[in-house]
Amino acid sequence: MGDDALRHLVTTLAHSIREDESLFRFGGEEFLQLLEVRDEKEVTIAAQRSIDMVRNTPMVLPDGKQLRLTITIGLALVRNEETLRSAVERADAALYEGKRAGRDRYVLAASN
Numbered sequence: 001m002g003d004d005a006l007r008h009l010v011t012t013l014a015h016s017i018r019e020d021e022s023l024f025r026f027g028g029e030e031f032l033q034l035l036e037v038r039d040e041k042e043v044t045i046a047a048q049r050s051i052d053m054v055r056n057t058p059m060v061l062p063d064g065k066q067l068r069l070t071i072t073i074g075l076a077l078v079r080n081e082e083t084l085r086s087a088v089e090r091a092d093a094a095l096y097e098g099k100r101a102g103r104d105r106y107v108l109a110a111s112n
Contacts, residue, residue: 008059009069016053023084047073070104077111
């Protein structure tokens with residue numbers, strides 16, 4: 001069931017991202033999405049779009065019942081001098097902050 005849920009999630013997320021955005025599986029249940037944005041507002045709009053898409057696209061189980069999934073997103077705006085590794089670490093910390101705060105949300109990492 002877990003693999004089916006991941007496949008459903010990927011299909012759903014693929015419908016919420018733009019053609020020029022990339023989505024990568026980054027771990028067991030973690031994904032990494034790279035977006036080019038001009039400001040904080042653009043990235044939060046994109047994150048909310050993904051959350052809403054997953055929230056509103058339940059997985060249909062073999063018995064016909066629906067399973068509602070949620071996602072928690074950690075965001076980090078990459079600074080000019082920052083490595084991708086550092087940005088991912090900040091986004092990961094924001095992700096876990098979102099999980100501790102109740103899940104089904106996004107958290108934008110501090111820019112330091």
